[in-house]
Amino acid sequence: xxxxxxxxxxxxxxxxxxxxxxxxxxxxxxxxxxxxxxxxxxxxxxxxxxxxxxxxxxxxxxxxxxxxxxxxxxxxxxxxxxxxxxxxxxxxxxxxxxxxxxxxxxxxxxxxxxxxxxxxxxxxxxxxxxxxxxxxxxxxxxxxxxxxxxxxxxxxxxxxxxxxxxxxxxxxxxxxxxxxxxxxxxxxxxxxxxxxxxxxxxxxxxxxxxxxxxxxxxxxxxxxxxxxxx
Amino acid sequence: xxxxxxxxxxxxxxxxxxxxxxxxxxxxxxxxxxxxxxxxxxxxxxxxxxxxxxxxxxxxxxxxxxxxxxxxxxxxxxxxxxxxxxxxxxxxxxxxxxxxxxxxxxxxxxxxxxxxxxxxxxxxxxxxxxxxxxxxxxxxxxxxxxxxxxxxxxxxxxxxxxxxxxxxxxxxxxxxxxxxxxxxxxxxxxxxxxxxxxxxxxxxxxxxxxxxxxxxxxxxxxxxxxxxxxxxxxxxxxxxxxxxxxxxxxxxxxxxxxxxxxxxxxxxxxxxxxxxxxxxxxxxxxxxxxxxxxxxxxxxxxxxxxxxxxxxxxxxxxxxxxxxxxxxxxxxxxxxxxxxxxxxxxxxxxxxxxxxxxxxxxxxxxxxxxxxxxxxxxxxxxxxxxxxxxxxxxxxxxxxxxxxxxxxxxxxxxxxxxxxxxxxxxxxxxxxxxxxxxxxxxxxxxxxxxxx
Amino acid sequence: xxxxxxxxxxxxxxxxxxxxxxxxxxxxxxxxxxxxxxxxxxxxxxxxxxxxxxxxxxxxxxxxxxxxxxxxxxxxxxxxxxxxxxxxxxxxxxxxxxxxxxxxxxxxxxxxxxxxxxxxxxxxxxxxxxxxxxxxxxxxxxxxxxxxxxxxxxxxxxxxxxxxxxxxxxxxxxxxxxxxxxxxxxxxxxxxxxxxxxxxxxxxx
Numbered sequence: 085x086x087x088x089x090x091x092x093x094x095x096x097x098x099x100x101x102x103x104x105x106x107x108x109x110x111x112x113x114x115x116x117x118x119x120x121x122x123x124x125x126x127x128x129x130x131x132x133x134x135x136x137x138x139x140x141x142x143x144x145x146x147x148x149x150x151x152x153x154x155x156x157x158x159x160x161x162x163x164x165x166x167x168x169x170x171x172x173x174x175x176x177x178x179x180x181x182x183x184x185x186x187x188x189x190x191x192x193x194x195x196x197x198x199x200x201x202x203x204x205x206x207x208x209x210x211x212x213x214x215x216x217x218x219x220x221x222x223x224x225x226x227x228x229x230x231x232x233x234x235x236x237x238x239x240x241x242x243x244x245x246x247x248x249x250x251x252x253x254x255x256x257x258x259x260x261x262x263x264x265x266x267x268x269x270x271x272x273x274x275x276x277x278x279x280x281x282x283x284x285x286x287x288x289x290x291x292x293x294x295x296x297x298x299x300x301x302x303x304x305x306x307x308x309x310x311x312x313x314x
Numbered sequence: 315x316x317x318x319x320x321x322x323x324x325x326x327x328x329x330x331x332x333x334x335x336x337x338x339x340x341x342x343x344x345x346x347x348x349x350x351x352x353x354x355x356x357x358x359x360x361x362x363x364x365x366x367x368x369x370x371x372x373x374x375x376x377x378x379x380x381x382x383x384x385x386x387x388x389x390x391x392x393x394x395x396x397x398x399x400x401x402x403x404x405x406x407x408x409x410x411x412x413x414x415x416x417x418x419x420x421x422x423x424x425x426x427x428x429x430x431x432x433x434x435x436x437x438x439x440x441x442x443x444x445x446x447x448x449x450x451x452x453x454x455x456x457x458x459x460x461x462x463x464x465x466x467x468x469x470x471x472x473x474x475x476x477x478x479x480x481x482x483x484x485x486x487x488x489x490x491x492x493x494x495x496x497x498x499x500x501x502x503x504x505x506x507x508x509x510x511x512x513x514x515x516x517x518x519x520x521x522x523x524x525x526x527x528x529x530x531x532x533x534x535x536x537x538x539x540x541x542x543x544x545x546x547x548x549x550x551x552x553x554x555x556x557x558x559x560x561x562x563x564x565x566x567x568x569x570x571x572x573x574x575x576x577x578x579x580x581x582x583x584x585x586x587x588x589x590x591x592x593x594x595x596x597x598x599x600x601x602x603x604x605x606x607x608x609x610x611x612x613x614x615x616x617x618x619x620x621x622x623x624x625x626x627x628x629x630x631x632x633x634x635x636x637x638x639x640x641x642x643x644x645x646x647x648x649x650x651x652x653x654x655x656x657x658x659x660x661x662x663x664x665x666x667x668x669x670x671x672x673x674x675x676x677x678x679x680x681x682x683x684x685x686x687x688x689x690x691x692x693x694x695x696x697x698x699x700x701x702x703x704x705x706x707x708x709x710x711x712x713x714x715x716x717x718x719x720x721x722x723x724x725x726x727x728x729x730x731x732x733x734x735x736x737x738x739x740x741x742x743x744x745x746x747x748x749x750x751x752x753x754x755x756x757x758x759x760x761x762x763x764x765x766x
Numbered sequence: 767x768x769x770x771x772x773x774x775x776x777x778x779x780x781x782x783x784x785x786x787x788x789x790x791x792x793x794x795x796x797x798x799x800x801x802x803x804x805x806x807x808x809x810x811x812x813x814x815x816x817x818x819x820x821x822x823x824x825x826x827x828x829x830x831x832x833x834x835x836x837x838x839x840x841x842x843x844x845x846x847x848x849x850x851x852x853x854x855x856x857x858x859x860x861x862x863x864x865x866x867x868x869x870x871x872x873x874x875x876x877x878x879x880x881x882x883x884x885x886x887x888x889x890x891x892x893x894x895x896x897x898x899x900x901x902x903x904x905x906x907x908x909x910x911x912x913x914x915x916x917x918x919x920x921x922x923x924x925x926x927x928x929x930x931x932x933x934x935x936x937x938x939x940x941x942x943x944x945x946x947x948x949x950x951x952x953x954x955x956x957x958x959x960x961x962x963x964x965x966x967x968x969x970x971x
Contacts, residue, residue, distance in 0.1 A: 091759050093716070097726055098752050100759035107763075119763050125716040130709060132670060134692030134701065138713040145717065170689075216672035245629045249669025256667060258322045261748040262633045263669070292749030337953045371789045374782045387936055393775040445959060446950035462950055469951055489951040493959055500960065505869050521934050531907065531946035531961025538903045538938075539869055549778070556934050557800050560926035563941075574813065575889040575925070575943035578961060580903075583936040588866065589902035590938060604781035610788055 085193070086116045088153040090146075090182060092160045092284075093125040095305075099284035105311035106159045106185055109198055112311075113189075117157075122149045127174075128166035133251045136174070143167075143174040150180035157188045159307045161214030161282045169217065184214060185307055186282060190223040197230035201314035205235040207276035208306075209267070209290065211283040212245050224282055224306055231309060237274040241266070248289040268293045271301060282306045316663040321634035330458075330466040330635050337465045338626045344572025345623060345677070351574070352564065362565045363681040365558045366550075366617035369519065370607065376519040376552045377598060383522025387584020389594040394546075400599050401432035404511060404544055407595050408438050411542040413509045419526065419533045420444035421513025422460065422620050423546050423599055426642045426655070429511070440511070441503050443532035445496050452479040458636030458644065460622040461570055466635060500532070510536035510591070514547040515619065516562055517596070520555040523583045524596065527566060529576050537580055543591040549598050550607075550616040562619065565679035570621035602655035611690040615650045617680040622647075624674035624684060630667055639664065646674035650687045658691075662699050665691035726758050800930035805887030805923040810916070811969055813890025817944025818957055819965040827915055830968045831856040831879055838911050838964065840876035846901025853879055853899075853915065863901055872904055877911030878962075883939075884931055885916045885967075888924040892916065892942040892967065895935060903938055912962040914942075917970045 087110060091103040107117045127142030146167070150156045158164050164184040171179040189195045208228060214220045228236055247253065247263025254260075267290060271279050277300070281287050284305055291303035315323075324330065349355050369376045381391040394400035408416055416433070418424065418440050430440040430451070442451045446464035450457050452475050457463030464472070469487040476482050476492060480499050485491055512533065516525040524545055526533045537543055553562065559581075567576045585594050607613045625631045625645030636644035641652040641661070649668055653661035665688050668674075674684045695701075701709075715721045757765075811821040824830040831853055835843060844867070845860040854860055861867065861875055881899035882892045892914050894900050906912050922928055932939060946961035957963065 093722075096759040098754050100755055100757060100762055103759035104762055119760070121760060121763075122719050124719065124722040125712075127716070130713060132689055132692070133709065134665075134689075134694075134696035135709050135713075136693045137697075138709055142713065142716050169686075212669070212671035212673075216676055243673075245669045245671035245673070247629070247669060249671065252666065252669040255663075256318050256321060256630070258318065258325055259630055259634050259667075260669070262325050263629050264748055266633075288752040289749060292752060295750040296748060333952065340953055371786060373786065374779045377779070377782070393772075393778050395774045395777055399774060443960070444950075445948045449950070462953065464950055465953065467951075472951055489954045490956045492951055493948055493956040497959060501873070504960070505873060521936065523936070529946065530948045530959035532959070534903065534907050534940065535960055538907060549782075556932075557929060560800055560929040563929070564925050571949075573943070574816075575886075575891045575941060577817070577943050577945065577947050579941040581939040583938075586896075586936075586938055589896055590904075598778070600778045600781065604778060604785050607782065608785035613785075 090158040102305035105307035108311040156182040165213040165217035186224040201232040202312040203233040207274040209281040317667045320638040379519040389584040397427035405436040415439040419512040504535040510540035542593040569623040569679040606654040623677040627673040802931040803923040805921040810887040825971040828852040828856040844878040848898030872908040884920045
């Protein structure tokens, strides 16, 4: 299958390893990945901060760049939720067919074992836009359970928001920090050495908190674990 | 004080944080258990939304029908454009009944219009009879939760308050003892006061039947014992038909207290000779509801049945508490109701008081898409009230960068994207005290892609 | 009606019509088709007990009433019009609500014995509609003990069945699910606030 990668501006600039890992996983499974270099940003930050007028041209641009592909994959539930949830109101009916990575693998390609090996104690945080925005269910966990040598530990209060929320983390920095503090406590309670998720935005937020606490827990995008071969 | 500033103060209240966490966690779990018992819960939520939409989308017809039915059953219907008109009506009707005091069931609508203070200014004493509202009123405090308004107070504070204000001595801090003290205090008033005031959870257009849902029995006391009953009801509370109560009375208790049914639900239709009040007045309150109705996206907020499931599921509410919202209606529903019922300009920060995590939408029994309405109201704030100029400029600069691959890549190369972001109210800026800032790696993804 | 108030009515209705001009089609769904399906008395007993009310299953209703009143030390007990004669006879000192008792008199009684319109198994709810043997609302509100008799053939399945059975009644209806309760202080549940602090259900076989 020929799949276009929508890497997202955040991954492109701040978490390129999530994009690289996405390519590696799909190519290992025998798919052709293309990267339309015209892509920039889906406009989520503008839309969710109240600038629908500025988001609309970005959405139309996105629809032009990705319109010709049968399937588009993205290692970001949040940006996929933006396209699926808000684009109909911004660009009309020509919304490209975008899938979040775990959704593409499990629901579209029918793959739960991607042939990965990762010998670490890992806890998984389901991000809000993956869990509730896209309804990913346990697709990410099914992928993780099939990773060899992994020790998966359940995250307490997993379904509670980490407190990122885009502009929320800035406009309501104190409340966001209080939410993050609780999330960090839950992560540390698992004794995991890796915290993973399907959104680099949440991981930058959680990872920044873990580094500040010098907790010795790393954050890795789900794609990076799936790409790992030990 | 705007939400972020108020929240900063509230976040430091350790007792309140503990109480809120315990309350929201407990009610969340109870709700989940009783919702799981209903096999057709999701279709029932759709049905709840349809019932409310049917009335809201043809509201004039339903209100006129309600008025006819209530009048035919011996009640009197009044209309109030705003808080002042509603308060004046209650005062006039109370005096007409020969009373200078009222007993009151907890009601969000009468909190919203500031009825107690307005009556006090007219020389009429309002006695709150809900235990939590009594605590809040005696303490000169404000409610912090729709369902359990005194949840921010602990038992020792309440004991001290009752000893100081109710003339009780030697009270223990046992909630059962404190509840018994409130019963002693209020029983005499229930038997004596001639005018009762209530809100309404639902009113059936077809039959004129009004419904009040409660737990303590103070609702039954106030709607049954006085000679005169005055019900103040937001116009959005009307539902089309009696059969719709089947849907709403299944959705509400399970979503609200996490019970299969709340202890007492009362239905009455006008007046019934020999049973209950001889005079019944229904005040239909606008107070910003028609303005809310005029927004095709925002109007869905009027479906709200005040269950408070969204409060209990909201991570922001759980930490910041109800007072931070600075409004009668706290939590996610407050963040979309307050800016619409009142003036948008007075509540410009509330649409941002959410991480858009979507937990509220998931539990809403009438499927109000709160995250979508929040985003819509953010746009309205930016458009109608204007954003800070620096924010607008930064957003426009970012949009220009993203509009062109050349500019985008140049921004990436020169780390200008990160630099720009540092001046933005965007997600990459001000990483505050608890997190390390993200580091942009030297090579972007597209650098790697080209080098393959 | 005073002029300013009817002006309010006109203005609110006009505002509503102006606010919804975009609504072109209104989905009318004709409500749910409701029927009053019978319910399981065993489930009712279990669900009533969940509220910490007591349930007595018996084929000797009068005997059960007498035993419950004795257990609670209730002697002077209100009797609504239309209470079956054998239930009435089980009350040590029946106080009839004919002519209606003053509220203060009702509040001074030890309890009340009533029947019900029907009961709801799924939610453990008693439905009162003021019919024979139930009395007016104040009667089941002011005394501190409520003994309520439910016949097995009065048990309905769920809330929608109860709404169906009530039809478009214009009589006051009270749904009672356990004794009055509050969780207002630190979310700790306390039974017995303003209504009867004790609810005893007699489920007749």
